[in-house]
Amino acid sequence: MIVLASASAARLALLRNAGLDPKVIVSGVDEDAFSAHTPAALSLVLAKAKAEAVAAGLGDGLVIGCDSILELDGRPYGKPATQEEALDRWRIMRGRTGRLVTGHCVIDVAAGRQVAETATTVVHFGSPSEEEIAAYVGTGEPLSLAGAFSVEGRGGWFVEGIEGDHGTVLGISLPLLRELFDELGYAVTSFWR
Numbered sequence: 001m002i003v004l005a006s007a008s009a010a011r012l013a014l015l016r017n018a019g020l021d022p023k024v025i026v027s028g029v030d031e032d033a034f035s036a037h038t039p040a041a042l043s044l045v046l047a048k049a050k051a052e053a054v055a056a057g058l059g060d061g062l063v064i065g066c067d068s069i070l071e072l073d074g075r076p077y078g079k080p081a082t083q084e085e086a087l088d089r090w091r092i093m094r095g096r097t098g099r100l101v102t103g104h105c106v107i108d109v110a111a112g113r114q115v116a117e118t119a120t121t122v123v124h125f126g127s128p129s130e131e132e133i134a135a136y137v138g139t140g141e142p143l144s145l146a147g148a149f150s151v152e153g154r155g156g157w158f159v160e161g162i163e164g165d166h167g168t169v170l171g172i173s174l175p176l177l178r179e180l181f182d183e184l185g186y187a188v189t190s191f192w193r
């Protein structure tokens, strides 16, 4: 059994479209209770915390935990708390290049084994006008997204391009997840529906 320890609809859709049919158990981890020296380290700490919180209640299964953070000027940006914060974020981001880091953790509950790693995708932001930023933030979309943008939704109009795996931006890197499964001795193809 594969368990996705995430409330992210994007992560679930990505795994389903890629042939898996995970059971979703949201971890409920309080992300504000964690800190780390770098955005990448923070994404890993949070991915592990989410996977561990869900794995603690299971006797078997492969539990996947993830956390996505935008790194800009070395600072971590998660989901904006308010529309005002999202507006301010876009005024910083526009015309700039950031790194979307997603931490991944997979726990083989029965074997008591855990593997974890980050994936990073470079994001080149466009230069939306004040009116465009206000219109985008006004849709409410940015509030549920790490870095206050989507690459395939309404935010896509303001993303000039990315360098790296697009799944990492959506919230889960399939090639990295394949490596982590392989490290635990599992072939992802064996779970394809």
Ligand SMILES: Nc1nc2c(ncn2[C@@H]2O[C@H](COP(=O)(O)OP(=O)(O)OP(=O)(O)O)[C@@H](O)[C@H]2O)c(=O)[nH]1
Pocket: 005, 006, 007, 008, 009, 010, 011, 026, 027, 028, 050, 066, 067, 068, 069, 079, 144, 145, 146, 149, 150, 151, 152, 153, 169, 170, 171
């Ligand atoms: N659809 C879409 N979602 C994105 C994009 N960038 C980030 N996200 C989502 O932003 C959210 C990042 O916040 P996280 O804390 O990692 O995850 P969450 O949604 O809070 O869910 P949990 O894993 O339960 O914490 C995830 O749901 C990602 O799927 C994007 O470009 N497109």
